[in-house]
Amino acid sequence: MTSTSLHHQLDRVIHEKGRLAIVSMLAAARELSFTEIREALGMTDGNLITHLKTLQYAGFLVVSKTFSNHRPLTTCSLTGDGRKAFEQYLDHMEALVRQHRKAQP
């Protein structure tokens, strides 16, 4: 498989920088609050909401709204599809790196 064909297989939803960061964090922490993600990534509310919606529409993310100490709490977690897509993305990245290393003399 060539590097170009591997590149075409990359999931565009996950490949975007901001969304990749969100998915990476959620892959390790299972569930994070909106505030935690926003502060860790230094995103604006609007920017983060847009990325979360895109991931939600792709079926990669679940957003739940609850209350904690009488305050609204929005938490995000990856779905099974989201986790699978992230794992595939990592496989593609590793394949790209391996291919490049093989090609080097």
Place this chain on the structure above:
Amino acid sequence: MPSRSAEANLAAIRTLMERSALYRRAVAPLQVLAGVVGVTGALFGVALDMKDPRQTVMFWMFTGLVVGTFALVLVRRQALGAGERFWTPPARRVLQAVCPGFAAGAILAVPTLSDRPMGKAMAELVPALWMVCYGLSMHAAAFFLPRGPQLLAWLFIATGAALGLAFAFSWWKPKPSDFHWCMGTAFGGYHLVSGVVLRWAEKRDPDLVS
């Protein structure tokens, strides 16, 4: 996509995954709290002049409970102040890491509460046992903290092991007040110094807690 970019992506993913798995609440105030209570407990214990080592063990178990309760309140306040949840996955990981050591320390102290002569003799060894157990707990939890207190953990383990050996080989015959001095120095002094140093480091580099 160039391979370099893929490598950079993988490195960024790794950093983000590690960061989100870390416990991010400030640890320095917790250490200062443990230090202050530890030192106060030691001074109080010496002033009370307890002759029975079992009383001393119970006194320090109670002091540990006080520290634990205040620590929970402090962490909860920090979480509320930041508008975040208290019971996060990293908090769960830290608790899971410290639990075996804490449980071992508590279980090993139980025989000392009995009336048997062995219980009394063992009570003199409790500070050493607790230091080792606590050091092991802290070392396990350090993997989930931004700047792990491994050095402090090793200091507890080394102090506990040294005390245990000194006791076992009769190089040291502890007086009743020595229990308090040992606990005050390690659980009070070490925590206090570490907390102050960490607080200073956090002020210089705020990324330590975020």
